[in-house]
Amino acid sequence: MHTDGIRTDASADVLRITGLTRRYGRVVANDDISLRVRAGEVVGLLGHNGAGKTTLVSQVVGLLKPDAGEIRVGSADAVRNPGSARRHVALQPQAHAPIDGLTPRAAIEIAARLRGLSSRDARAVAVDLAAELDIGPWLDQRALPEGGGLSGGIRRLTGFAMAVAAPTPLLILDEPTNDIDASRRRLLWDAVRRRGDLGSGVLLVTHNVAEAERIVDELVILDRGRLVADGSPARLRGTQDSDLRLELQLPPEGVDPSEEGLGLPVLRRVRTGRRTLLTVAASEAAAAVSWATAHHAEGRIEGFSLAPARLEDAYLALTEPSVPVSDAPGVATTTPQAAPTSEEASHV
Numbered sequence: 001m002h003t004d005g006i007r008t009d010a011s012a013d014v015l016r017i018t019g020l021t022r023r024y025g026r027v028v029a030n031d032d033i034s035l036r037v038r039a040g041e042v043v044g045l046l047g048h049n050g051a052g053k054t055t056l057v058s059q060v061v062g063l064l065k066p067d068a069g070e071i072r073v074g075s076a077d078a079v080r081n082p083g084s085a086r087r088h089v090a091l092q093p094q095a096h097a098p099i100d101g102l103t104p105r106a107a108i109e110i111a112a113r114l115r116g117l118s119s120r121d122a123r124a125v126a127v128d129l130a131a132e133l134d135i136g137p138w139l140d141q142r143a144l145p146e147g148g149g150l151s152g153g154i155r156r157l158t159g160f161a162m163a164v165a166a167p168t169p170l171l172i173l174d175e176p177t178n179d180i181d182a183s184r185r186r187l188l189w190d191a192v193r194r195r196g197d198l199g200s201g202v203l204l205v206t207h208n209v210a211e212a213e214r215i216v217d218e219l220v221i222l223d224r225g226r227l228v229a230d231g232s233p234a235r236l237r238g239t240q241d242s243d244l245r246l247e248l249q250l251p252p253e254g255v256d257p258s259e260e261g262l263g264l265p266v267l268r269r270v271r272t273g274r275r276t277l278l279t280v281a282a283s284e285a286a287a288a289v290s291w292a293t294a295h296h297a298e299g300r301i302e303g304f305s306l307a308p309a310r311l312e313d314a315y316l317a318l319t320e321p322s323v324p325v326s327d328a329p330g331v332a333t334t335t336p337q338a339a340p341t342s343e344e345a346s347h348v
């Protein structure tokens with residue numbers, strides 16, 4: 001790798017946000033949000049569409065002024081002095097980088113030169129990043145207007161490469177995996193983790209909870225402008241590592257037979273569309289499978305699967321307006337056991 005690590009105090013905050021509030025008219029897009037990113041740490045910022053993620057990022061990089069609150073990037077005050085804060089930040093925005101007329105090689109080299117690398121180092125960085133992200137075959141293919149020349153995925157990966165062309169104390173990635181195929185997404189996640197391991201603090205905005213879980217140190221979950229939970233994936237998962245998730249595919253009419261109870265304790269229930277996710281203890285695996293098999297045979301569910309409980313279950317429980325849990329026999333609790341930081345967190 002050509003990208004050297006950056007020297008920072010391992011425990012230093014590269015981003016500290018306190019009491020951040022931003023309104024658009026009556027919409028409170030960020031409501032009293034506090035979070036930190038330390039050097040070497042990858043922090044995932046999760047939330048549904050409209051949760052307030054991009055609004056937060058835009059304030060960190062000085063594109064929007066907060067109504068209240070503080071943002072410090074390293075020791076710089078990003079609200080009063082956005083120019084000095086920006087020198088410590090690289091951003092991959094949600095929108096594609098404007099590279100029409102350029103090849104990925106030229107775009108990455110330009111980004112590296114703008115960050116102060118020599119032309120020789122910039123050339124080497126472009127080659128290294130193309131190998132790391134497996135975009136070599138497109139390195140000299142020109143992007144054309146209206147999405148021509150390069151696919152959305154290759155444009156997105158080029159945008160990532162431009163953001164990381166030179167190491168910065170803080171790296172902000174806004175939905176970096178959009179449009180990217182599964183195998184290159186894996187390379188990209190590894191590349192994001194590597195930037196943390198090399199010393200950057202990374203703020204990663206994503207919808208992809210299941211994949212992000214693998215590489216983040218901390219997570220912050222926003223819901224309608226408010227921070228509803230934060231902590232490590234294990235803490236937010238809030239279940240024993242041995243807990244299982246029983247996923248039910250419901251029939252088209254959407255009637256959920258598990259609402260009548262399974263005859264075994266259900267630690268958490270989340271309903272999303274025609275799916276119900278039930279968290280059960282590993283010791284109940286046989287009983288859960290036998291219940292699901294019988295209901296499948298009767299046509300009351302279309303299918304089911306049993307797998308280790310995942311962060312996605314807790315995330316959905318924190319952010320979905322899910323059905324109230326019945327008092328049906330056997331349903332022990334529905335309150336997420338993650339450590340929510342506000343009352344909204346327990347709306348399940």
Ligand SMILES: Nc1ncnc2c1ncn2[C@@H]1O[C@H](COP(=O)(O)OP(=O)(O)OP(=O)(O)O)[C@@H](O)[C@H]1O
Nearest residue numbers: 024027028029047048049050051052053054055056
């Ligand atoms: N320029 C704007 N004018 C008015 N309202 C806005 C503006 N930008 C965002 N909003 C509103 O602020 C809220 C937060 O939007 P934001 O784009 O920050 O969410 P997000 O979490 O980034 O969503 P997505 O995942 O869809 O990108 C939403 O209710 C949105 O409609």
